[in-house]
Amino acid sequence: MFTGIVEELGEIVAIDPQGDSVALAIRGPLVTEDAVHGASIAVNGVCLTVVDVKDGVFTADVIKETLDKSSLGALEPGSKVNLERPVRLSDRLGGHLVQGHVDGVGVIISREPGERWDVVTVSLPPDLSRYLVNKGSITIDGISLTVVEAGTDLALRGGTTPRTPRGDSVAHWFSVALIPTTLALTTLGHKKPGDPVNLEVDIVAKYVERMMGDRS
Structure with a gap:
């Protein structure tokens, strides 16, 4: 279990293909201080x-399942990655409960720079949109963030509905505001429109949905 508070900006050192899987070598001096074989690290x-x-x-x-369901397959030597060690029971929960289990891959649609922050809009798979609410929590590439706005049609905000690099129209989207610390210390500081990002929705929302479904 993680909190979505990135500890270190690591770097992919090498990628070793092994059939339908790969072995990643990742530089992260901070997160490896107490790491041992079998430990967990969120990448x-x-x-x-x-x-x-x-x-x-x-x-x-x-493994192939992870490569298919996340953006890790797009990494290459030199790529920067967000790293976090698992939370300890004695730690403060600085972000929100994050499992490290990616629910889907979104695409950065736009960046709107402010004086000291950026507002980033991201597309998301349609089956995930029901878990997002304004001011709720979302994890992007392992970063715990607050949803500014969530919607189903960007054209309603004015202008033309944007499209993904493949030409697909964006029907489901959300936006987040990135403070200077997030811009400086995570990969979202240099991600650009068209880049894929890993998304994990709030596990609490999924549990509530399941319980309400069982009751009905």
């Missing part, structure tokens, strides 16, 4: 298991 919001640690670099296997 761009994906919970991975440490295979080996040496000199501030850890390796982790990424």
